[in-house]
Amino acid sequence: xxxxxxxxxxxxxxxxxxxxxxxxxxxxxxxxxxxxxxxxxxxxxxxxxxxxxxxxxxxxxxxxxxxxxxxxxxxxxxxxxxxxxxxxxxxxxxxxxxxxxxxxxxxxxxxxxxxxxxxxxxxxxxxxxxxxxxxxxxxxxxxxxxxxxxxxxxxxxxxxx
Amino acid sequence: xxxxxxxxxxxxxxxxxxxxxxxxxxxxxxxxxxxxxxxxxxxxxxxxxxxxxxxxxxxxxxxxxxxxxxxxxxxxxxxxxxxxxxxxxxxxxxxxxxxxxxxxxxxxxxxxxxxxxxxxxxxxxxxxxxxxxxxxxxxxxxxxxxxxxxxxx
Numbered sequence: 001x002x003x004x005x006x007x008x009x010x011x012x013x014x015x016x017x018x019x020x021x022x023x024x025x026x027x028x029x030x031x032x033x034x035x036x037x038x039x040x041x042x043x044x045x046x047x048x049x050x051x052x053x054x055x056x057x058x059x060x061x062x063x064x065x066x067x068x069x070x071x072x073x074x075x076x077x078x079x080x081x082x083x084x085x086x087x088x089x090x091x092x093x094x095x096x097x098x099x100x101x102x103x104x105x106x107x108x109x110x111x112x113x114x115x116x117x118x119x120x121x122x123x124x125x126x127x128x129x130x131x132x133x134x135x136x137x138x139x140x141x142x143x144x145x146x147x148x149x150x151x152x153x154x155x156x157x158x159x160x161x
Numbered sequence: 162x163x164x165x166x167x168x169x170x171x172x173x174x175x176x177x178x179x180x181x182x183x184x185x186x187x188x189x190x191x192x193x194x195x196x197x198x199x200x201x202x203x204x205x206x207x208x209x210x211x212x213x214x215x216x217x218x219x220x221x222x223x224x225x226x227x228x229x230x231x232x233x234x235x236x237x238x239x240x241x242x243x244x245x246x247x248x249x250x251x252x253x254x255x256x257x258x259x260x261x262x263x264x265x266x267x268x269x270x271x272x273x274x275x276x277x278x279x280x281x282x283x284x285x286x287x288x289x290x291x292x293x294x295x296x297x298x299x300x301x302x303x304x305x306x307x308x309x310x311x312x313x314x
Contacts, residue, residue, distance in 0.1 A: 014184070014185035014260070015184075015185050015186075018185055018186065018260050018264070019185055019186050019187070022264050028314065030314075037309035037310075038309070044299040044302070045299075047299070047302040048295075048298045048299055048301075048302055052287065055314055057307075057314040058309065059309045059310070060309050060310055062310055063308070063309045063310045063311060063312070066310070066311060066312030067311075067312050067313070067314060069312070070312035070313075072312075073314065144186065144187040145187065146186075146187035146188060146189065147187060
């Protein structure tokens with residue numbers, strides 16, 4: 001079962017490895033990121049960061065989609081992490097079981113506007129978010145479980161869209 | 162039920178590490194800080210720790226974390242442990258240990274004491290294994306096998 005798809009450009013870090021994995025009770029963390037899939041240093045860093053109780057799988061976005069759709073893993077409690085709303089849209093489009101998307105950490109770059117301290121979005125990100133909503137996904141912004149989640153309307157208000 | 166955490170450190174380390182806890186976990190537990198300066202005697206430190214324990218909700222299990230075993234922080238905690246035997250006392254505060262203990266499902270009441278102690282021991286061990294040369298730690302996890310484009314984990 002897919003517990004959550006988190007969008008976080010740091011992929012595996014403290015908030016993800018410790019807080020969300022524990023909060024969700026996930027036994028499996030799947031990273032869907034093309035760079036991490038081939039970068040040995042990132043893989044080493046993520047492997048020592050991942051909690052010992054969870055199985056960590058580092059995949060390309062395409063590989064993550066195959067893992068999510070593989071019925072063999074259905075009994076697992078899977079927490080999926082990808083780095084951008086565009087990657088998240090691709091996953092939501094191809095994985096009917098991914099219906100909860102949480103924007104957790106998207107740092108400032110280029111034209112991105114501040115929504116919260118940890119999340120900045122540009123027009124392309126917003127289009128990807130709209131795309132996920134159209135596909136029936138519930139998209140929220142929430143960096144930590146004890147913060148109240150922002151819905152898409154609140155996200156748009158916050159960045160003036 | 163959350164765990165009450167009492168952090169006992171030399172100077173402001175306890176306050177600082179709470180900001181780290183908050184960044185990663187939010188506010189998962191009630192916390193209390195005892196910052197020991199050069200001016201305090203061990204009995205004074207003990208009184209400060211006792212005051213911190215007593216200020217917290219007694220319905221939750223309380224864990225006192227001290228920084229170094231060889232310091233007045235831990236010596237103070239040892240004095241308190243005789244008077245407040247229901248609390249749990251752990252030395253060697255670091256962020257990994259703090260995060261784990263903040264999330265630990267301790268249970269209230271004397272009946273749970275043995276199982277709580279076992280959990281705390283296990284957590285201390287796990288935290289200890291996270292200390293080392295990064296090269297050695299990454300070597301310990303080995304290489305990631307498998308095909309990143311496949312549907313296998």
